[in-house]
Amino acid sequence: MSASSYIIVGSGVFGASTALHLIRKHPHTNISLIDRDSFTAPYRVAASWDWNKVIRADYSDITYTKLGLEAQQLWRADSIWQPFYHESGVVWISPTSFAEQALKNFDQLGVEVDIKTYSVEDARGLYDGLVEDADYTGVKQVLVNRNSGWAEAKEALQNTIATAVGLGVEYVTAEVTAVDFEEKHCCGVKISTGESIKADRVILCTGAYTPKLLMNSAPEWQNLHAGGRIIAAGVAEAIGPLTAEQRHILDRMPVIIDDNPTENGCDLGCLPLPSINALKYWGQTIFRNTLQHTVTSPPLSMPPTQLDYAQWDVPQALKVDVRNGPNSMFGKKHFNQGLEKFRICWEALTPSKDFIISPHSECDGLYVATCGSFHGFKFLPILGKYVVEMLDGNLEPALKERWAWDRKLPPTEKNTHWPWKELKDLFNES
Numbered sequence: 001m002s003a004s005s006y007i008i009v010g011s012g013v014f015g016a017s018t019a020l021h022l023i024r025k026h027p028h029t030n031i032s033l034i035d036r037d038s039f040t041a042p043y044r045v046a047a048s049w050d051w052n053k054v055i056r057a058d059y060s061d062i063t064y065t066k067l068g069l070e071a072q073q074l075w076r077a078d079s080i081w082q083p084f085y086h087e088s089g090v091v092w093i094s095p096t097s098f099a100e101q102a103l104k105n106f107d108q109l110g111v112e113v114d115i116k117t118y119s120v121e122d123a124r125g126l127y128d129g130l131v132e133d134a135d136y137t138g139v140k141q142v143l144v145n146r147n148s149g150w151a152e153a154k155e156a157l158q159n160t161i162a163t164a165v166g167l168g169v170e171y172v173t174a175e176v177t178a179v180d181f182e183e184k185h186c187c188g189v190k191i192s193t194g195e196s197i198k199a200d201r202v203i204l205c206t207g208a209y210t211p212k213l214l215m216n217s218a219p220e221w222q223n224l225h226a227g228g229r230i231i232a233a234g235v236a237e238a239i240g241p242l243t244a245e246q247r248h249i250l251d252r253m254p255v256i257i258d259d260n261p262t263e264n265g266c267d268l269g270c271l272p273l274p275s276i277n278a279l280k281y282w283g284q285t286i287f288r289n290t291l292q293h294t295v296t297s298p299p300l301s302m303p304p305t306q307l308d309y310a311q312w313d314v315p316q317a318l319k320v321d322v323r324n325g326p327n328s329m330f331g332k333k334h335f336n337q338g339l340e341k342f343r344i345c346w347e348a349l350t351p352s353k354d355f356i357i358s359p360h361s362e363c364d365g366l367y368v369a370t371c372g373s374f375h376g377f378k379f380l381p382i383l384g385k386y387v388v389e390m391l392d393g394n395l396e397p398a399l400k401e402r403w404a405w406d407r408k409l410p411p412t413e414k415n416t417h418w419p420w421k422e423l424k425d426l427f428n429e430s
Ligand SMILES: Cc1cc2nc3c(=O)[nH]c(=O)nc-3n(C[C@H](O)[C@H](O)[C@H](O)COP(=O)(O)OP(=O)(O)OC[C@H]3O[C@@H](n4cnc5c(N)ncnc54)[C@H](O)[C@@H]3O)c2cc1C
Pocket: 009, 010, 011, 012, 013, 014, 015, 034, 035, 036, 037, 044, 045, 046, 047, 048, 049, 052, 053, 054, 055, 174, 175, 176, 177, 205, 206, 207, 208, 209, 210, 213, 234, 235, 236, 237, 282, 345, 346, 347, 348, 369, 370, 371, 372, 373, 374, 375, 376, 377, 378, 379
């Protein structure tokens, strides 16, 4: 059964895409998209606000391969996203079996993709020797997908929201302080001015803030809280301006994703930023920020309490982490030794890295659609389609189960993509 009014909290990729697909499917409903930041603000706390992001269908998991291919079709063809998409290719440097698995998935799906593996010797000569001096420790084959690429992230996000607003979605700039309930039924949200905004259905697309918002909403109602389902986790990134002599590399440069040195954690990587003659790098360390909640006793990871999540206050240890990128990918070519604009990007991570797109099982009228788990941006054109299917009760059973609020959580003890480090300890290391 469809509702007559919706509140979507959060205008990152999950919220923006949901607003667009919802107004297209149900043009006569009232849809409010609420975010603490204006969608045209120069800087936002959203993980989805960024310089550029990687767009790819290369996954070891076939479900996300399929979804990545579906999203890429729209990145290439739909006028909302096409102006921001650049199919530069992606180079994968990994000592794992990722290349094999990614190739197998495309094969199994029977799709033609310009993807190939190279021996390390041959890879050194690719793109005019760009990755000649990379750290190839343990790497047997280098995967290159010329049909992957990158997107201008903040511009694509803004255009999605502007399109939804043009179709009738109301954008509200406000801090949501709590989900509002009548008995155990969600009836809207409260905002920081003290007002309540009512709606039949509330969809939380609140990224890294989701566990804290649920706890703030009803500190004693433990079954409402995220528990082990979602952890707020951060990764640092920075940009590196190129010198006039180096700028020519941007003409043909692919995205580079690199697992080495593996002992430092997750992958690191690099994207071209031609609009500002620079490269964007991200680091390998995933970390949390565990704080005592003001009302309840269980501590939980949350973005720093400052309005801007203190995203520009980056400890020295994380700057070193990001600086390992140029060393690992370019070695003695010495691109970007002077990185700047270090930023911490806060994300909602689940133990399986699967999204949550689901009704909240404890509370009628409340829905959760977030948890990009460090790979959600590329699905911007299609996320909302699946959220609307979930809201309308039409989500296919396999996805319903995979993205459910209540699902079996895998153990995290050996998870290398888990935030083992604390932000405060990283400051102390500095
Ligand atoms: C460093 C880094 C690099 C990444 N690179 C890539 C990549 O290359 N490709 C890729 O596909 N993915 C990438 N990702 C993952 C991707 O960015 C995220 O999965 C995705 O952006 C998450 O979107 P979201 O809508 O769930 O959350 P967000 O984008 O964080 O949006 C949440 C929104 O909710 C708002 N909000 C929260 N609480 C409240 C409140 N109480 N009141 C009002 N508003 C509120 C926030 O202001 C924010 O705008 C990367 C992530 C990081 C951290």
